[in-house]
Amino acid sequence: MRIGHHVMLGFSAVAFAWASLLPAAAAARPADAQSIDACDRACLTGLLTSYVDALAAGDPSKLPLAPRARFTEDSQDMKPGEGLWKSVTGKGGFRQDYIDLRKQVAAAHVEMREGKNPVLLSVVLHVEGGRIAGVETLVQRFTPNSRFQPKVLGSPIKGMNDPVPASGKQSRQSMIETALTYTEGLRVGNFTDADTPFAAETYRVENGVVTAGEGCGRADCGLYAQNIFVHPAILASVAAVDEEQGIVLLWMNFGDTGSYEPGNALITFEAFKVWGGKIHSINAFLTTRPQALGRSWPSLDPVRRP
CATH class of the missing domain: 3.10.450.50 (Nuclear Transport Factor 2; Chain: A,)
Structure with a gap:
């Protein structure tokens, strides 16, 4: 039996395709924060x-x-x-x-x-x-009867707040491209074929449950070892890029996997700690919503199709 990727929500086969971008937001937003009244x-x-x-x-x-x-x-x-x-x-x-x-x-x-x-x-x-x-x-x-409960949110996510070594800093575009190799791995169902560059210590938490790295409690805690399904209809959008901390936050819609009620999909905001060309830590908050649900806000940066 294959093990799904996002285990706390009972993962299964889905569909995935890169999104270039989603509907524009009603509220205007500056393309670059260089104005005199910009927030620090x-x-x-x-x-x-x-x-x-x-x-x-x-x-x-x-x-x-x-x-x-x-x-x-x-x-x-x-x-x-x-x-x-x-x-x-x-x-x-x-x-x-x-x-x-x-x-x-x-x-x-x-x-x-x-x-x-x-x-x-x-x-x-x-x-x-x-x-x-x-x-x-x-x-x-969550309720007391929810199958999975957030267990490791009493402290910061391991690695997420580590300073980025000066020698490991990447450009904004490079950070985004590195994070999107994770989405590509889900699309093809194989992080190895997608050349997703995980560091040896890569740690992943999903809805407060450790699902990869130290303490995940599974036989396949390494991300390259975990079986994942193909996701040919997944959509990805850039929600934020913390260039100082080396973190890319992606919104993703995993498509209708057939795992939930018909027409439903996993929707997530997933954060990737990226430096030195590798993904070091991952934190995701996921929920189940209708597959047709778009983000309804524009991506901050373009997302290319494969």
Whole structure:
């Protein structure tokens, strides 16, 4: 029996194709953050904190919003205060930021709470002039009866916050191309044939469960050793590139695998720590949604077809 790639959600065969890009967002965004009123790293990080705190308080009026700011949850347009805002009761103990200074995007994987139940939230803030012009979110909920529970989100993801050696720094485009070899490996069903360059210590966490690297608890903890299925219809989009930290955040739709109810697919925001031409650490928050669900925000950078 073959072992699926994203085990915590019961992975199976899917379809995959590179996306060049998805529908444009309603909110405008600067192509490059070089304007005099652009946010620096501390400013973008602070906006993430403001968002998480306002969400925990259930009060979107606390947010520094630009005029006509756009909100989406699971690619559906909503008004501030709708969706997760109505049910969240507080913050959990995990947050991993991805700061794209050049494109003025502040993204994060964050654990929130609905009572005692964890909620894994992917959030991407699109910033203009130091204010939030767009909020893009993806939500994965857990109950005590969920088959898989987030277990390793009490501390930072191994390797994700390590400083990038000066000799290992890559250009923005090179980082993206390295991360997309992972998507190509899923497309063809083989990381070896895709030349996906994993470091010896590559560590992967999916929805708070270690699925590759030290502590994964499987016989095939090495990414090259794991059996994966082909994904000929997967879509990929660039959500953020943290050039300082060497992290690429991709949005991906894995296509209809036939594993869930008809027409459903895995949707993810997946972060890749990239330096020295290799992938060193991976963190993904995944959920199941209709396969036809597009991202509804544009990719920050072009994604070529194979």
